[in-house]
Amino acid sequence: MTWPEGARGRAFAAAYLVAFAVMVVGIALVLGSQLSGRDLLVWPAAAMAVAGQLIITGLARLLRDAVPASLTKGRADPRNVAWNRMSLGRELPGAWRAVRG
Numbered sequence: 001m002t003w004p005e006g007a008r009g010r011a012f013a014a015a016y017l018v019a020f021a022v023m024v025v026g027i028a029l030v031l032g033s034q035l036s037g038r039d040l041l042v043w044p045a046a047a048m049a050v051a052g053q054l055i056i057t058g059l060a061r062l063l064r065d066a067v068p069a070s071l072t073k074g075r076a077d078p079r080n081v082a083w084n085r086m087s088l089g090r091e092l093p094g095a096w097r098a099v100r101g
Contacts, residue, residue, distance in 0.1 A: 001063065001067055001068070001071070001082060001091055001094060002066045002068065003063075003066065003095065003098040009098050010098055010099055010101070012063065012098075013095035013096075013098035013099045014099050015059060016055075016056065016059055016086060016091065016095045017095050017096065017099065018055075019051075019052045019053075019055035019056050019059070020052065020056065020086070020089060021052075022049075022051060022052035022055075023048070023049050023051075023052025023053055023087075024052075025045075025048060026045045026046065026047070026049030026050075026051075026052060027045075027049050028045075029041050029044075029045030029048070030045045030049065033045060053087070056083065056086045057083060059082075059086065060079050060080075060082035060083035060086055061079055061082075063082050064077075064079045064082055065078070066082070067082050071085075
């Protein structure tokens, strides 16, 4: 995926990095709460995971034009490809480079 140039691209990349971290921490806290048998953090952790995923979904929709044709394989919707790559963390190195300039 190609991140947009300039401040807009840096803002999108930074939002993605934060959203991915929030999602991963939320999932880890949910799993940790379930393993420990304590339900204290389940709802806040689930809210974190959902919030991170909502931001990633919004970014995938905004960045659908940044998905190269080679990644869509002719049939796949660019929004789905962007969402899959972002949710799996495959865009973390590119986002980090975009943020660093």
